[in-house]
Amino acid sequence: MEKKPIKIMDTIFRDASQSKIATRMKLEDMLPIAEKLDKVGYHSVEMWGGATFDSCIRYLNEDPWERVRELKKRMPNTKMQMVIRGQSLVGYRHYPDDVVVCFVEKAAENGIDIFRPFDALDDVRNLKTVIETVKRIGKIAEGTVCYTISPVHTTRLILDKARQLEDLGIDLFCLKDMAGLLDPYTAYKIIKRLKKSLNVPIHLHTHDTCGMGAMSCLKAVEAGVDIIDTVLSPFSEGTGQPPTESLVMALKGTPYDTGLDLNLLAEIADDVREMKKKYKEFETDMGGVDSKIMVTQIPGGVMSNMAAQLKQVGALHRLNEILEEIPKVRKDLGYISLVTPTSQIIVVQATVNVITGERYKIITNETRELLRGGYGETPGPVNPELQKRVLKDEEPITCRPADLIPNAMERLRKELKGISTSEEDLLTYALFPHIALNFFKRRTPELNLLESN
Numbered sequence: 001m002e003k004k005p006i007k008i009m010d011t012i013f014r015d016a017s018q019s020k021i022a023t024r025m026k027l028e029d030m031l032p033i034a035e036k037l038d039k040v041g042y043h044s045v046e047m048w049g050g051a052t053f054d055s056c057i058r059y060l061n062e063d064p065w066e067r068v069r070e071l072k073k074r075m076p077n078t079k080m081q082m083v084i085r086g087q088s089l090v091g092y093r094h095y096p097d098d099v100v101v102c103f104v105e106k107a108a109e110n111g112i113d114i115f116r117p118f119d120a121l122d123d124v125r126n127l128k129t130v131i132e133t134v135k136r137i138g139k140i141a142e143g144t145v146c147y148t149i150s151p152v153h154t155t156r157l158i159l160d161k162a163r164q165l166e167d168l169g170i171d172l173f174c175l176k177d178m179a180g181l182l183d184p185y186t187a188y189k190i191i192k193r194l195k196k197s198l199n200v201p202i203h204l205h206t207h208d209t210c211g212m213g214a215m216s217c218l219k220a221v222e223a224g225v226d227i228i229d230t231v232l233s234p235f236s237e238g239t240g241q242p243p244t245e246s247l248v249m250a251l252k253g254t255p256y257d258t259g260l261d262l263n264l265l266a267e268i269a270d271d272v273r274e275m276k277k278k279y280k281e282f283e284t285d286m287g288g289v290d291s292k293i294m295v296t297q298i299p300g301g302v303m304s305n306m307a308a309q310l311k312q313v314g315a316l317h318r319l320n321e322i323l324e325e326i327p328k329v330r331k332d333l334g335y336i337s338l339v340t341p342t343s344q345i346i347v348v349q350a351t352v353n354v355i356t357g358e359r360y361k362i363i364t365n366e367t368r369e370l371l372r373g374g375y376g377e378t379p380g381p382v383n384p385e386l387q388k389r390v391l392k393d394e395e396p397i398t399c400r401p402a403d404l405i406p407n408a409m410e411r412l413r414k415e416l417k418g419i420s421t422s423e424e425d426l427l428t429y430a431l432f433p434h435i436a437l438n439f440f441k442r443r444t445p446e447l448n449l450l451e452s453n
C-alpha cells in the first residue's frame with residue numbers, strides 16, 4: 001500500500017484547555033511548552049479562538065492579541081490554528097461585516113495561519129465573509145460542518161454543505177464532532193463519502209466524551225482522512241481529544257505512520273503534566289466516559305457548567321427533568337446542533353421551561369431571535385406555532401442575517417477615542433464592549449484617572 005502519513009493538529013492551547021480546565025491556561029505556562037511543540041512537526045497547533053479570547057480578558061487579565069504574537073515567536077516553524085464562530089467570531093452574536101473582515105485581517109497579521117470557521121446552524125452564508133477574507137489575504141481557510149444526530153441530519157446534508165464550502169474556495173474541510181458523538185463506523189462511512197466528493201484534504205475533529213474518539217480517528221484514517229485532532233495525553237480523554245501519543249503509536253510502522261517522535265512527545269507530556277497541576281481547581285470532574293452525552297448530545301463543558309449553575313440556585317434536583325426537556329426544545333428549534341452559541345440557547349430555554357413549570361411561559365431573547373431567523377437558516381423547520389406566537393405578524397428573516405447589520409467600525413472607533421488607538425483593542429472592544437473596558441482599565445490604571453477628570 002502506498003504511504004500516506006497522517007497529519008496531526010494538537011489542541012493543547014485551545015480546545016483541550018477549554019474542555020478540561022475551563023479555558024484557564026495562562027500564556028506564561030504555554031510559552032515553555034510551545035518552544036518544544038515547535039520541534040514536533042505537527043500539521044498545526046490550535047492555540048486561539050473559541051472561548052480563549054473571552055477568557056483572556058474576563059478571567060486571566062491577558063491581552064488575547066499578545067498571546068498570538070508571543071506564541072508565534074516560540075513556534076515559528078508550526079502553523080498556528082484558530083477556531084472561529086463564523087460571523088460571531090469569538091463572541092456570541094453576529095457582528096457586522098466590517099468587524100469580521102478587520103478581525104480576520106488582524107488575526108492573520110498577528111500570526112494566525114489557519115482559520116477554522118464553523119456556524120452553529122451550519123448555514124454556509126454565515127461563513128462566507130470569514131472564508132472570503134481569509135482567502136483574499138492568502139491564509140488557509142478550513143471550512144467546517146458540525147456533526148450531530150437528528151432526524152434531519154444525514155450524510156447527504158453534510159456532503160451538500162461541504163460542497164457549498166468548496167465552492168467558496170476552502171483549502172481544507174473539517175468535520176467537527178464537538179460532543180464526541182461520532183461512532184467509528186459512521187466516521188468511516190462519512191469520511192469515505194467526503195473523500196469521494198471533495199478535492200480538498202479532510203480534517204476530523206472529535207472529542208473522547210463517549211469514549212469513541214480514538215476509535216473514530218482510526219476508522220477515519222482507514223477511510224482516507226488526512227488530518228486528525230489529538231492532544232498530548234495529560235489533557236486527553238473525557239471531554240478532551242484522544243491522546244496524541246496513542247494515535248502516533250497506533251499508526252507507527254503502517255502506511256499511515258505520522259513520523260512524529262514518541263520520545264519527544266513523552267518528554268513534552270511530562271512538562272505538560274507538571275503544568276496542569278496548577279489548574280486543579282478548574283478541572284472538570286468528568287474524566288472518563290459520560291454516556292449521558294450519547295442521549296442528551298450536550299457537550300461536556302456545557303453539562304458541567306449547567307450543573308454548577310443549577311447548584312448555585314438550589315435547583316440541582318431538577319437536572320434530570322431539564323435533560324429530558326433539552327431534546328424537545330431542540331426539536332422545536334429546527335434540530336440545531338448543540339454547539340456555541342446554540343447549546344446555550346437550548347439549555348437556557350429548557351431550564352426556564354422546567355423551572356417555571358410551563359413550557360415557553362417565558363421565551364428568552366435568544367430563542368426569539370432564533371425563531372425570527374436572526375441566526376440564519378435552521379437545519380430543520382422550527383415549530384410553526386411557537387414561531388407564530390413569538391413573531392405575531394412579523395415575517396421571519398430569510399436573508400443572511402449579517403446583511404441586516406450595519407457596519408460599525410467607525411462608530412466604535414469614535415467610542416474608543418482617548419482610550420486606545422490600537423486596532424486590536426478596537427476589535428476587543430467591538431466583541432466585548434463592557435469586559436474590554438474593564439480590561440483596558442486594569443491594564444492601564446491611568447485610564448481610571450482620565451475618566452474621573
Ligand code: CO
Nearest residue numbers: 015177178207
Ligand atoms: Co472541540
